Amino acid sequence: MNPGTDSAPVQEAVLVLRDLGVSIPKVVSSTFEAVSLAAAHGYFEVTGRPQCLFVHVDAGTQNLGAMLHDAFRDLAGVVVIAGRTPYAEEKGALGARSNPIHWQQDVADQLGIVRGYAKWAFEVVSPSVLSRAVGRALQLAISPPAGPCYLTISRDVLMAPPDLAAGRVGRFPVPARPALSREALTSIAGELSRSARPLLVTSRAGQSPEGFATVAALAERAGILVAEGAESRSVNISTDNPWCLRAAADVRTALERADLVLLVECDVPWVPMQSEPAAGARVVQIDADPAKATMPLWSFPVDMSFQADGATALCQLLDLVDGAESLAPALARACARRVGRRARSPAAEGRSPRPPAGRPPADGRPAGHHEPRAGITPEEVVCALNAVLDPDDLVVEEAVTNRGVLREHLDRTRPGTLYGPGAPGLGWALGGALGLKLAAPRRRVVTVCGDGSFLFAVPTSALTMAAELEAPFLVVVLDNGGYRASRLPVFELFPEGRSASAGEAVGTTFARPPDYVALARACHAHGERVETAGELPGAFERALSALE
Numbered sequence: 001m002n003p004g005t006d007s008a009p010v011q012e013a014v015l016v017l018r019d020l021g022v023s024i025p026k027v028v029s030s031t032f033e034a035v036s037l038a039a040a041h042g043y044f045e046v047t048g049r050p051q052c053l054f055v056h057v058d059a060g061t062q063n064l065g066a067m068l069h070d071a072f073r074d075l076a077g078v079v080v081i082a083g084r085t086p087y088a089e090e091k092g093a094l095g096a097r098s099n100p101i102h103w104q105q106d107v108a109d110q111l112g113i114v115r116g117y118a119k120w121a122f123e124v125v126s127p128s129v130l131s132r133a134v135g136r137a138l139q140l141a142i143s144p145p146a147g148p149c150y151l152t153i154s155r156d157v158l159m160a161p162p163d164l165a166a167g168r169v170g171r172f173p174v175p176a177r178p179a180l181s182r183e184a185l186t187s188i189a190g191e192l193s194r195s196a197r198p199l200l201v202t203s204r205a206g207q208s209p210e211g212f213a214t215v216a217a218l219a220e221r222a223g224i225l226v227a228e229g230a231e232s233r234s235v236n237i238s239t240d241n242p243w244c245l246r247a248a249a250d251v252r253t254a255l256e257r258a259d260l261v262l263l264v265e266c267d268v269p270w271v272p273m274q275s276e277p278a279a280g281a282r283v284v285q286i287d288a289d290p291a292k293a294t295m296p297l298w299s300f301p302v303d304m305s306f307q308a309d310g311a312t313a314l315c316q317l318l319d320l321v322d323g324a325e326s327l328a329p330a331l332a333r334a335c336a337r338r339v340g341r342r343a344r345s346p347a348a349e350g351r352s353p354r355p356p357a358g359r360p361p362a363d364g365r366p367a368g369h370h371e372p373r374a375g376i377t378p379e380e381v382v383c384a385l386n387a388v389l390d391p392d393d394l395v396v397e398e399a400v401t402n403r404g405v406l407r408e409h410l411d412r413t414r415p416g417t418l419y420g421p422g423a424p425g426l427g428w429a430l431g432g433a434l435g436l437k438l439a440a441p442r443r444r445v446v447t448v449c450g451d452g453s454f455l456f457a458v459p460t461s462a463l464t465m466a467a468e469l470e471a472p473f474l475v476v477v478l479d480n481g482g483y484r485a486s487r488l489p490v491f492e493l494f495p496e497g498r499s500a501s502a503g504e505a506v507g508t509t510f511a512r513p514p515d516y517v518a519l520a521r522a523c524h525a526h527g528e529r530v531e532t533a534g535e536l537p538g539a540f541e542r543a544l545s546a547l548e
Contacts, residue, residue, distance in 0.1 A: 002030045004056025006083025009158035032461035033063035038431025041076040046439035050077040050141045057083045057105045061113050066425025072117040074422025077142035084154040095156035119147035127160045131167035139172035145288045177309035184306045193330040195260035203229030204265035206236030211311030212415030218318045219243035223338025227251045229266035233420025238413040246408050265310030286313045376533050378405040384536035386411045394436050396447035398429035401484045427456030437471040445473035452483045463523035472547045482509040
């Protein structure tokens with residue numbers, strides 16, 4: 001809750017209901033709306049239960065910023081309830097306008113602020129509809145595909161006596177997750193029967209423990225390589241599974257060689273400028289929202305498309321593969337052939353040897369570009385993290401230009417142990433980590449982010465909330481001195497340009513960055529600056545000890 005002049009009835013109700021012994025949701029005080037939305041998003045990712053924010057009218061809504069974009073794209077089931085300027089003005093009217101801001105915050109289309117980033121937006125204008133609107137918001141927020149919902153309620157509506165006769169919060173069921181029809185299943189099985197080199201690309205099918213186990217079992221029994229979608233921030237298959245492709249070069253090779261590509265719960269399966277399937281490859285899509293109507297120009301080539309929950313559909317396919325001897329002998333033979341070929345020659349279908357952690361390659365930077373290297377490479381940081389992380393630790397990733405390094409080198413072997421914004425709205429890492437810690441208080445939470453995304457995350461607010469709520473997490477800031485994600489495109493588009501020769505792009509360098517250690521300590525956190533790779537193990541051990 002970020003309270004304002006409109007939240008007083010809710011704040012009073014919290015204490016009244018507690019005194020009456022009525023069970024209510026836990027109320028968490030917030031220091032900034034964007035941090036709270038990222039936390040609610042992270043909490044939902046761990047628990048699958050919808051979370052709610054109360055924000056102050058249009059200004060509080062606007063403070064949600066890019067975190068609303070992330071919640072929308074990452075299908076986060078959150079409900080935002082925002083105040084609305086009171087309607088009444090006359091003396092004696094309960095909750096009427098009583099402050100100049102009640103005219104200033106009366107905007108023409110408050111719902112329009114979020115309309116492009118919410119599944120559903122609704123203004124409650126009468127107490128008679130309030131409870132039904134809340135029930136509807138929760139229902140829609142977690143119905144597949146999940147997503148944020150938005151309600152506005154003015155304080156004079158909240159002050160009105162409740163209409164108990166019209167109230168109803170129950171009987172808003174969440175629809176069952178859709179499965180493949182028998183005809184669809186048969187069609188996909190036929191494609192798998194004819195395929196010699198299938199590739200599964202997914203971003204969300206392995207998020208749940210059941211989906212995670214299904215992805216691995218299907219890969220191993222049907223002989224299917226697995227790659228993460230370009231936007232994925234999940235662990236869909238264990239990074240030590242031999243059917244998992246981690247290195248970007250291996251994913252590109254597999255994509256270009258595949259004769260069948262299964263796109264399952266994936267928004268960005270590949271980036272055409274970098275790599276794409278061969279012209280003759282078949283592409284089969286399974287998704288709860290296969291049309292991607294909220295992305296105006298989603299035009300990846302697809303030959304067959306089916307609307308179904310990804311994990312459910314893969315479980316159906318696995319059942320078919322396991323019973324293929326009697327149901328589909330051609331599929332059984334194809335699966336056995338692929339698995340056998342992999343067993344005989346793992347190098348032919350497997351992953352490249354993992355390079356030793358050390359200094360990174362030039363990242364395709366043009367000749368003449370002299371961007372200085374840090375004293376510690378991202379690979380060295382990830383290697384040191386692997387040495388101290390437990391398999392059940394929760395990791396948040398918002399490393400931006402170093403995201404590929406984490407994907408290739410960070411060891412994650414269990415489901416639900418890697419999270420991220422699932423979208424490019426920067427500043428999610430700290431609030432998201434806070435939400436994970438609140439959802440799983442007995443597990444350690446570690447977030448890895450760039451210095452730019454760290455500052456976008458409103459660190460003073462996030463760290464203050466973590467201290468206030470006794471929800472500690474470790475933040476690893478990869479400090480490359482500014483906005484590397486905005487620097488590299490300049491060098492890419494102008495390889496012989498003035499920026500490339502100077503090794504600098506306008507507006508992307510922090511000449512006087514904050515003292516991050518002092519910032520941490522000001523917010524009651526342990527802080528250290530590490531200058532060499534040899535210092536990393538000790539620093540991580542001390543930091544993790546500080547969480548206890």
